[in-house]
Amino acid sequence: MWAMSESVSVRCPACRREHLYAPPSYPCTCGAPVAPRLDRHGTATAVTHRAWAEDWVTLRCGACGRRDQWPRPELGCPCGTVLRIAVAGQTATAEVSAEAAPAPAKRRLPFQPVTIRTARDAVTAAAVYLRWLGYRDIRRADQRPPSGIGIAARGLLAQVDPTVHPASLRDVECLWLTAMTESAACAYFSLAGYATDARTRADALGIPLFVLDLTGTPQPANGLADELDATGAR
Known part of the structure; x- marks a missing residue:
């Protein structure tokens, strides 16, 4: 207990x-x-x-x-x-x-979500999820994205969009370009989902897309996100 x-x-x-x-x-x-x-x-x-x-x-x-x-x-x-x-x-x-505290677990335990009420909660939910996946050294990203909030971990750049508008093609491409300059992988978290062309482009660029529900549980929105959710950080 x-x-x-x-x-x-x-x-x-x-x-x-x-x-x-x-x-x-x-x-x-x-x-x-x-x-x-x-x-x-x-x-x-x-x-x-x-x-x-x-x-x-x-x-x-x-x-x-x-x-x-x-x-x-x-x-x-x-x-x-x-x-x-x-x-x-x-x-x-x-x-x-x-x-x-209980003894360390040998396998990954079920994710414990953080209820989302504010934009800060959305960032917290994404950070907690990334830590659950096994990413370390989570912090605010060095470069501020055009929209949303950027967070970084060792080897990963993530963008959290807490607005009520679906993430656009430009949002996805900007995240990818920034991650490329930092030689990092990337992932996107959005409360309102994604535009159709943004989903298509993310698949082509290899970007996992997640939708944050109000319980704070990131839901995979493409196959790359499904894979990341299943395997965790490598």
């Missing part, structure tokens, strides 16, 4: 409302749950702008020792303020206790 994350009391700095918050856990590649330790004496801050370095923390899995980046804990207050929750110790590092 996975241990439940400990809840802490959080006060909204805008409306002073009190909330009880427990951080979500995310599955490490080894199968163990990873969650940050919260600072019980820390103060929640309002999120006024987004920056990759502030949205993610590095957590060490207590079962296998692997370090990866995961979403920094946040909470939405009914007053409309998004609260960034204080993490214990150094703000960039937290751990899950070894006692709370």
Whole structure:
């Protein structure tokens, strides 16, 4: 059994409302749950702008020792303020206790999705999925794509499109060209699917296409994505 994350009391700095918050856990590649330790004496801050370095923390899995980046804990207050929750110790590092984690799994465990409510959730869902596939060193891409949000891993460049418009032929080609300059493979994640010519071009260029449903589960949208989903990172 996975241990439940400990809840802490959080006060909204805008409306002073009190909330009880427990951080979500995310599955490490080894199968163990990873969650940050919260600072019980820390103060929640309002999120006024987004920056990759502030949205993610590095957590060490207590079962296998692997370090990866995961979403920094946040909470939405009914007053409309998004609260960034204080993490214990150094703000960039937290751990899950070894006692709370199961032994490393020999085979890949079922994917644990992240519910999508915001554009940030879509990026998180794609990053968690890529980590589940076995990609490492996930981070924001060095080059910003013409649309959507770029994320990178070792040997892979991915684009996440959280808009309500299907990804276009130009979007797919721009991703491929950028990946070529970095000598990396690429993959595309879209909430609204793909235009017909974009699908055709992706097949020709060797780009796996995924559609993100609101549960946060990437659904393969072409044969290349089916293959990647089945085999994982190589």
